[in-house]
Amino acid sequence: MTTATTANAAKARVMLECRDVTRTYSEGPEDLTVLDGLSLRVRAGERVAIVGSSGSGKTTLLNLLGGLDRPSRGQIVIADEPLAGLNEAALGRFRNRYIGFVYQFHHLLAEFTALENAALPLIIRGQRKREAEKRARALLERVGMAPRADHKPGELSGGERQRVAIARALVTDPGLVLMDEPTGNLDQSTAATILGLMDELARESACAFVIVTHDTDLAAHQDRVLRLDGGHLVADPA
Numbered sequence: 001m002t003t004a005t006t007a008n009a010a011k012a013r014v015m016l017e018c019r020d021v022t023r024t025y026s027e028g029p030e031d032l033t034v035l036d037g038l039s040l041r042v043r044a045g046e047r048v049a050i051v052g053s054s055g056s057g058k059t060t061l062l063n064l065l066g067g068l069d070r071p072s073r074g075q076i077v078i079a080d081e082p083l084a085g086l087n088e089a090a091l092g093r094f095r096n097r098y099i100g101f102v103y104q105f106h107h108l109l110a111e112f113t114a115l116e117n118a119a120l121p122l123i124i125r126g127q128r129k130r131e132a133e134k135r136a137r138a139l140l141e142r143v144g145m146a147p148r149a150d151h152k153p154g155e156l157s158g159g160e161r162q163r164v165a166i167a168r169a170l171v172t173d174p175g176l177v178l179m180d181e182p183t184g185n186l187d188q189s190t191a192a193t194i195l196g197l198m199d200e201l202a203r204e205s206a207c208a209f210v211i212v213t214h215d216t217d218l219a220a221h222q223d224r225v226l227r228l229d230g231g232h233l234v235a236d237p238a
């Protein structure tokens with residue numbers, strides 16, 4: 001098989017599948033069904049934007065995809081692994097192995113430098129500090145943060161922190177990256193750098209992206225745009 005054929009075969013693989021997923025919140029006085037029999041399939045190397053009005057369930061969906069919450073009904077399968085079959089410890093290891101997260105509140109550790117934060121998923125995985133930091137530095141360079149590598153999050157701007165979070169999400173070379181408003185804090189030129197990096201990764205490593213955003217430019221840049229409406233995903237005509 002040629003390299004191109006191998007890369008194409010890798011990209012035909014389904015990285016993420018939601019089958020008939022429902023999430024009902026039962027904590028309040030009345031049950032609230034936010035996702036209602038939702039289905040989604042994302043292939044390796046594919047980038048899908050999810051848009052929808054406030055309260056339509058985008059964060060709920062992202063939390064389910066990342067295994068941070070469990071569906072009330074239906075199945076989520078990532079890299080051929082049904083998440084329902086994993087206990088909390090196994091889910092933690094699975095996340096570290098397959099999923100990169102970029103959430104709105106980037107959750108960087110305040111007492112660690114940008115470099116240490118970006119290297120953390122590799123340290124958790126058991127990689128030696130020196131190797132982990134070498135790889136983390138390369139990612140920080142790609143997001144334009146190498147000059148600030150030794151600064152702690154409190155010394156960085158919102159956009160800089162977001163870029164460190166992006167480096168941290170990508171440092172393990174994950175099969176799936178989940179992003180919640182990844183360019184929310186960024187100026188146009190930095191956002192363009194991040195978009196370029198995502199293009200390269202989807203091309204080079206067959207990484208799949210699911211990106212929740214209100215940014216129409218960011219959404220339009222992805223392979224598909226889906227709108228969350230009435231608990232389902234529908235193709236966005238815009």
Ligand SMILES: Nc1ncnc2c1ncn2[C@@H]1O[C@H](COP(=O)(O)OP(=O)(O)OP(=O)(O)O)[C@@H](O)[C@H]1O
Pocket residue numbers: 025026027028032034052053054055056057058059060061
């Ligand atoms: N833990 C919870 N318990 C009860 N209701 C919840 C919970 N989390 C979210 N909801 C409700 O579920 C609905 C969907 O919320 P969600 O945060 O998923 O929407 P969203 O599309 O991400 O919104 P936004 O664009 O404003 O961030 C909202 O009505 C919200 O109030």
